[in-house]
Amino acid sequence: MNSEALYKKRAEEAVKKAMAMRDEFVSTVSHELRTPLSISKEGLSLVLRGKAGEITPQQREILQMAESNIDRLAFLIDDILDMSKIESETMTLRREPMDAVEAVRENCRGWELRVKSKSIELSLSVPGNPVLLSIDKMRFTQILSNLISNAFKFTPDGGKIAVHVEESNARVKFAVSDTGPGISKEEFPKIFEKFYQGRRTYGPGMQGTGLGLNIVKSLVELHGGELTVESEVGKGSVFSFTIPKSVDLKEGNITNG
Numbered sequence: 001m002n003s004e005a006l007y008k009k010r011a012e013e014a015v016k017k018a019m020a021m022r023d024e025f026v027s028t029v030s031h032e033l034r035t036p037l038s039i040s041k042e043g044l045s046l047v048l049r050g051k052a053g054e055i056t057p058q059q060r061e062i063l064q065m066a067e068s069n070i071d072r073l074a075f076l077i078d079d080i081l082d083m084s085k086i087e088s089e090t091m092t093l094r095r096e097p098m099d100a101v102e103a104v105r106e107n108c109r110g111w112e113l114r115v116k117s118k119s120i121e122l123s124l125s126v127p128g129n130p131v132l133l134s135i136d137k138m139r140f141t142q143i144l145s146n147l148i149s150n151a152f153k154f155t156p157d158g159g160k161i162a163v164h165v166e167e168s169n170a171r172v173k174f175a176v177s178d179t180g181p182g183i184s185k186e187e188f189p190k191i192f193e194k195f196y197q198g199r200r201t202y203g204p205g206m207q208g209t210g211l212g213l214n215i216v217k218s219l220v221e222l223h224g225g226e227l228t229v230e231s232e233v234g235k236g237s238v239f240s241f242t243i244p245k246s247v248d249l250k251e252g253n254i255t256n257g
Contacts, residue, residue, distance in 0.1 A: 079211040093136040154180030175240040183231040
């Protein structure tokens with residue numbers, strides 16, 4: 001082995017070692033943070049439910065703010081862990097055959113109370129027949145929830161969010177549209193970057209981590225799909241992703257292709 005090849009090999013080994021140390025550090029810190037966060041949230045929940053005595057409206061407001069920030073920190077920890085797995089190529093999908101239409105319906109049902117709190121109309125348009133896909137249900141739910149959450153954050157009271165599912169021969173397209181402020185053309189190249197928050201204005205308590213869309217894009221691509229966005233300032237945005245179909249209609253078999 002010549003000196004150049006030896007140097008390259010050592011450099012690659014050093015990079016791998018550094019990445020492994022980083023992943024271990026992220027995992028350890030995340031684990032150590034989760035325990036005190038869970039204990040803190042449970043304590044706040046007990047106080048908010050009046051288990052430690054009556055609280056004033058002002059105290060409730062402060063405690064709810066603290067609880068909201070604990071939730072945000074927990075989301076950030078989860079996002080950092082996911083981002084670390086994606087970057088180190090250790091993120092794996094647990095694919096299983098499932099009806100994507102029912103998965104979308106189930107996800108949207110979970111948003112009914114939240115959208116009502118802002119008088120937002122949530123509509124759903126799906127095929128009348130089951131749409132079988134081989135996907136990781138947890139990660140699929142994460143993708144869709146993230147996009148609906150984004151739409152919810154930016155859609156003003158009385159606005160509209162629409163979830164649309166369209167099936168073709170080769171793939172299934174999922175789209176989430178909103179009537180929010182839209183995205184400028186200058187922002188388009190940046191919206192999928194890590195930690196990019198954008199210029200759109202969030203509602204109260206709706207600050208994001210800036211990692212959601214970056215993770216969503218990676219998860220969609222792990223499924224062999226593509227994430228795209230269409231938007232116009234003042235008219236809202238549409239985030240769409242596709243997942244290839246891998247169903248042998250003749251044999252009725254679903255593969256992980």
